[in-house]
Amino acid sequence: MDNSNTKSPSLLGAVRSASWSIGLTQEELARVESTVIERRFAPGSLVCRKGEPVEYWYGVIEGLLKLSSDAESGKTASLTGVPPGGWFGEGSLLKSEIRRYDGVALRDSRMALMPRQTFLWLLDHSISFNRYLLTQLNERLGQFICLLESERLLDTDARVARCVATLFNPVLYPGLSRKLAVSQEELGYLTGISRQRVNRSLKILQDAGYLSVAYGGITILNLDGLRKLGS
Template identity: 45%
Template sequence: MRADPQIARAMSAHGWFHELAPAHQAHVLARVRLQHFAAGEVLAHRKAPTEDWIGVHTGLVKLAVYNAAGDSCTFSGVPAGGWFGEGSVLKRELRRYDVIALRASDAIFLPVDDFHFLLDHSLPFSGFVIRQLNERMGEFIAAIQNQRLLSVEGQVAAALSQLFNPQLYPFTAQRLELSQEELGLLTGLSRQRVNRALRELERLQLLRLAYNRIEVLDLERLRAYAQRQI
């Protein structure tokens, strides 16, 4: 059966797909689905069975939990190019967080059984998943550390820097199409505090601000700024 052209184009943008053998590429193209979500829409619910490994093709999503009062804790933001949920897929457990679109987004879903098929039969895919898990662990440890030890400016600098992880988020460009409100949702900070932090980082010539856009001028200095505070 011939693959859907739209799905084939979407998958061709993701590096791990090109590492697969042709037969495994065909398997993926026959099984994945591409779905559009409006801003604020839920891609996957916390405590629901984990049925898919999810990739963000376009847009931006966040992984978060909410309590009964509506307070939230954001674990991570995932921009276009990022894939997530390997741990829950591997263990076939209930999902541990809500996945919410922060803007209009297109997501790719690979069913859990097909994820395990690739893991069992494709060495390149297994290698990719191991690297993902290693980088994700580092990201979560850094997020806890940053929240507890960094100033607001440091937290914003660290959050921006994390979006440039080439293993987790290979699509990220120097000019981030990211609003201050979205950055606030990723960091758990108010828009006002994010605005003040960004102005300070701009004053230090680490970034340049425009409408709904943040241009990182010196990524290494931005990372170093956050690390110096620890």
């Protein structure tokens, strides 16, 4: 039905199809391809840890991540989910500071890791890469502003809507079809809402025509509508 027929993308395939690599020269692309590595992560394991030095720029080849920040009080704030095709960590790399959030694999995930050195080299050599980063940073900023609002002001259904809408962000996660294989339990982890409540919200959103729920995944029918629920 969904992308189960899709063969597992290779590391280099993921790099070449990434939107930031399209404008690179052969030389630049070659440098990226010779330094990027792949790593697997089991469900629940930490891809990157808050407080540690930032050594890589991360891309999701396959799987699903949650970026979250655990306060010392024990409260955990989920920042965003990252589906396949998403790259993150550029903010911390640019500022050369320690990482400010955890990256947790919600299921078996394959990650592409671009060394910091390569990332900075691209920054110095490729105009199109810089342009990509601008749009990426801008888009993410908009997401976080919406996130702040939704955490405080919106009801649970709208928070679920926002979470789903961010997963389908065409700028940050291009090439994603309107279908995404994400279980209701995983959405619960992403939103910090119980699976039961997510189930209820999804049904409401489905009845309202924004999306359709199916076994093991959802299909977006009205992305703009979902966004507006959160604004």
